[in-house]
Amino acid sequence: MAQSATTGAAAAQPVTTRGRPPSPRRAGGRPPGRMSRAAVHHPWWFALPAVVIFGGFFLLPNLLNFYYPFTDWSNYHTDINWVGTRNFREILDDGTLWRALRVTLVYALLAAFFQNLFGLLLALLLEKDTRFNRFFRALFFLPVLISALAVGYVFQALLNTDGAINETLGTDVPWLGSTSWTIVLVAVVHGWKWMGLAMLIYLAGLKGIPGDMLEAARADGAGPWRMFWSVRFPMLAPAVTFNVTTSLLGSMNTFDIVQATTGGGPASSTEVMNIYMFRVFGQGQWAEASAMSLVLFLVVVAMAFPLVIGLRRREQML
Amino acid sequence: MRRTATAVALIATAALTLSACSDDTAGTANGTGAGGSGGGEVDPTARLDGVELTFWTAQNTVNAADQVIEAFEEATGATVNVEAIPDLYEQNVPTRLASGERPDLMFWQPSISTLPFIQPRQNLLPLDDEPWVGDLGPTEQSLGVIDGTRYAAIVTSPAMLGVYYNKDVFAEAGITEEDFPTSYEELLELGHTVQDRTDASAFYEVGGDQWPLQWQVQVQLTDLPETWWEGLNRNEESWTDPAVVDAITTYNEELLGAGLAQEDYRTGTFTGQGEALWEGSSAMALNVTSFQSQLQAQHSTEEIDERIGWFPIANSEARGLYSPDQTNGVVAFATGDEERQNAARQFLAFWLGPDYADFLDARKIPSVQPDVPNPEGMPQTAVDQVGELADAHGVFQAKAIVAPELHVALADMIYGERSPQEVAEFVEDQFDDIARDQGAEGF
Numbered sequence: 188m189a190q191s192a193t194t195g196a197a198a199a200q201p202v203t204t205r206g207r208p209p210s211p212r213r214a215g216g217r218p219p220g221r222m223s224r225a226a227v228h229h230p231w232w233f234a235l236p237a238v239v240i241f242g243g244f245f246l247l248p249n250l251l252n253f254y255y256p257f258t259d260w261s262n263y264h265t266d267i268n269w270v271g272t273r274n275f276r277e278i279l280d281d282g283t284l285w286r287a288l289r290v291t292l293v294y295a296l297l298a299a300f301f302q303n304l305f306g307l308l309l310a311l312l313l314e315k316d317t318r319f320n321r322f323f324r325a326l327f328f329l330p331v332l333i334s335a336l337a338v339g340y341v342f343q344a345l346l347n348t349d350g351a352i353n354e355t356l357g358t359d360v361p362w363l364g365s366t367s368w369t370i371v372l373v374a375v376v377h378g379w380k381w382m383g384l385a386m387l388i389y390l391a392g393l394k395g396i397p398g399d400m401l402e403a404a405r406a407d408g409a410g411p412w413r414m415f416w417s418v419r420f421p422m423l424a425p426a427v428t429f430n431v432t433t434s435l436l437g438s439m440n441t442f443d444i445v446q447a448t449t450g451g452g453p454a455s456s457t458e459v460m461n462i463y464m465f466r467v468f469g470q471g472q473w474a475e476a477s478a479m480s481l482v483l484f485l486v487v488v489a490m491a492f493p494l495v496i497g498l499r500r501r502e503q504m505l
Numbered sequence: 506m507r508r509t510a511t512a513v514a515l516i517a518t519a520a521l522t523l524s525a526c527s528d529d530t531a532g533t534a535n536g537t538g539a540g541g542s543g544g545g546e547v548d549p550t551a552r553l554d555g556v557e558l559t560f561w562t563a564q565n566t567v568n569a570a571d572q573v574i575e576a577f578e579e580a581t582g583a584t585v586n587v588e589a590i591p592d593l594y595e596q597n598v599p600t601r602l603a604s605g606e607r608p609d610l611m612f613w614q615p616s617i618s619t620l621p622f623i624q625p626r627q628n629l630l631p632l633d634d635e636p637w638v639g640d641l642g643p644t645e646q647s648l649g650v651i652d653g654t655r656y657a658a659i660v661t662s663p664a665m666l667g668v669y670y671n672k673d674v675f676a677e678a679g680i681t682e683e684d685f686p687t688s689y690e691e692l693l694e695l696g697h698t699v700q701d702r703t704d705a706s707a708f709y710e711v712g713g714d715q716w717p718l719q720w721q722v723q724v725q726l727t728d729l730p731e732t733w734w735e736g737l738n739r740n741e742e743s744w745t746d747p748a749v750v751d752a753i754t755t756y757n758e759e760l761l762g763a764g765l766a767q768e769d770y771r772t773g774t775f776t777g778q779g780e781a782l783w784e785g786s787s788a789m790a791l792n793v794t795s796f797q798s799q800l801q802a803q804h805s806t807e808e809i810d811e812r813i814g815w816f817p818i819a820n821s822e823a824r825g826l827y828s829p830d831q832t833n834g835v836v837a838f839a840t841g842d843e844e845r846q847n848a849a850r851q852f853l854a855f856w857l858g859p860d861y862a863d864f865l866d867a868r869k870i871p872s873v874q875p876d877v878p879n880p881e882g883m884p885q886t887a888v889d890q891v892g893e894l895a896d897a898h899g900v901f902q903a904k905a906i907v908a909p910e911l912h913v914a915l916a917d918m919i920y921g922e923r924s925p926q927e928v929a930e931f932v933e934d935q936f937d938d939i940a941r942d943q944g945a946e947g948f
Binding site: 259261262263264265277281347348349361363364366450452453454455456466468469470471472475 | 593910
């Protein structure tokens with residue numbers, strides 16, 4: 188693969204140098220042919236509007252998030268002074284940071300598990316291109332399009348002690364009142380909301396499996412179960428990488444569903460980092476909220492690298 | 506050369522973006538607020554043709570000032586535009602102010618713990634010399650003042666904390682007005698009497714919505730003297746004081762632990778509390794006036810009078826507690842535009858002056874001015890509360906410079922995740938942090 192790219196670049200050389208003599212700098216530094224045709228023909232400043240928006244609304248706030256946690260920025264005074272690591276010491280001291288981190292990790296693992304489980308099951312069920320399946324694919328994708336807050340409020344109403352679920356079952360279970368099981372339930376809701384997206388990606392993965400491979404497996408006498416475990420699931424590796432990474436890291440940043448269903452309760456057992464941050468921010472302690480947000484960012488980065496590397500390696504091994 | 510020009514352009518853009526993101530309230534730090542204080546001579550109905558004022562309200566109070574706005578527009582020719590700020594109001598308003606937006610007027614809770622959220626010294630017009638100040642009742646006069654300067658006009662009576670009870674359940678239990686408690690201890694005894702003689706639970710507690718959990722503790726703090734609260738605000742006293750820890754312990758052990766709350770008190774909701782009291786499945790609900798507003802939204806005055814009663818309670822006497830809320834106060838902003846600032850002050854003078862009786866009549870709420878009578882048609886529970894206001898205690902939101910989230914820690918406690926001592930420590934930690942952020946002396 189690498190070899191063919193080099194040959195390609197070498198072949199392209201006469202084309203790019205035909206118009207004008209190559210500048211000595213370009214010839215020495217960057218191998219010619221690396222720059223795409225579009226980049227040569229469109230001046231870089233065409234990208235300036237996008238760069239400014241990206242810089243102003245994404246890059247800058249993110250960079251500031253490395254500065255504010257070390258200040259006394261708050262709602263109560265206008266000046267912003269450097270205070271070193273005081274905010275970090277405070278959120279560590281009161282113990283809530285560890286609890287929020289633990290809750291966030293448990294939630295993310297559960298949410299990623301349910302989202303992928305539901306998504307994969309739906310993809311397998313609705314794999315064939317029939318009219319019936321196409322309709323249900325669209326139907327199961329609908330929750331992805333609904334506002335997460337709306338989903339949260341609907342489930343909150345359903346799961347209330349005097350809500351529709353208890354009424355239908357004739358029970359009196361406080362679904363949202365258990366310090367150990369409510370988090371699982373909220374993760375199921377999260378999985379339900381995003382399962383359509385996972386389904387779509389798994390479907391694309393299933394469609395990408397070469398037909399002759401399946402045919403060969405069938406000819407070798409593989410039943411449906413064997414076919415799934417030994418051929419289709421391994422071939423889904425790239426889809427698994429994408430789905431697991433996005434669902435796990437995405438649910439680390441969860442806020443809306445949890446806020447709408449439990450608001451972090453009962454007894455803070457579903458108080459994920461973002462809910463805690465929201466509460467601290469609401470008290471006017473903006474620098475402390477920023478410190479939490481920086482911790483969350485670092486945790487997500489620390490998880491993302493080994494996760495992506497591990498899953499990519501798995502793809503290559505299969 | 507071109508490269509340098511590009512670099513300069515990029516740096517300039519970055520600098521511009523950076524400056525756009527800086528705290529916009531910084532510029533007014535020296536207090537344009539003082540400039541707007543004209544004081545005294547305001548003609549409430551002077552012509553204001555062509556003047557436009559902006560009034561911020563919360564989503565649930567967007568119509569609260571409709572009567573006075575219409576009357577003011579008619580009387581003066583000014584235009585008042587109401588803008589509802591999305592919930593959570595107390596959180597979104599400071600963020601908007603920090604980004605440089607300013608209304609002319611705004612509803613805001615006039616308590617010493619909530620006014621600092623909007624940096625009154627920098628942002629608001631001082632209102633010490635307005636014509637209506639002397640007309641307010643004694644409790645109302647004590648509200649809206651920070652460091653000796655008045656920043657809020659008190660337009661509605663503060664909420665009252667007390668016990669709402671179901672009259673039928675009390676009758677079934679044979680309880681008459683003479684049996685009403687005169688201390689918290691007696692209130693708990695009354696609870697046992699009700700449970701022994703009827704099927705109703707003594708109290709409905711709201712662990713699901715959390716915020717009403719604080720009231721059972723708050724009514725037990727009324728014996729703490731003023732000097733204690735002053736000491737607390739100078740960091741000489743602490744929330745871990747045995748009086749506070751004992752109050753939390755009493756709530757945990759002698760009310761919840763003794764089975765005086767309904768079975769699902771951990772997940773109970775505010776609306777559930779209203780329904781339970783109305784149906785009589787619970788006998789009592791200790792809550793503030795918003796509980797009554799909830800009843801008024803669903804039932805007529807006659808129905809409420811027939812079924813629901815109210816009595817005050819404090820730790821060792823039968824006295825109510827007042828609790829300021831967002832609709833009690835209106836603040837006027839130092840916008841730098843003299844004409845609009847004067848119009849805003851005129852609006853307040855109109856509201857609390859010639860229009861006040863009509864405003865009360867339209868809303869059916871009690872008066873903040875002893876000289877203006879309460880309107881006809883208020884439920885008896887509301888009338889009882891007004892009667893108690895003059896010598897009521899204040900809740901801690903009105904006494905402490907920071908209102909810590911006691912209810913959040915109590916919600917942990919009812920699941921056994923925090924002990925009463927740990928609840929007090931959580932509250933003290935949060936109080937300390939925010940008081941220091943406010944720059945309060947001693948922290």
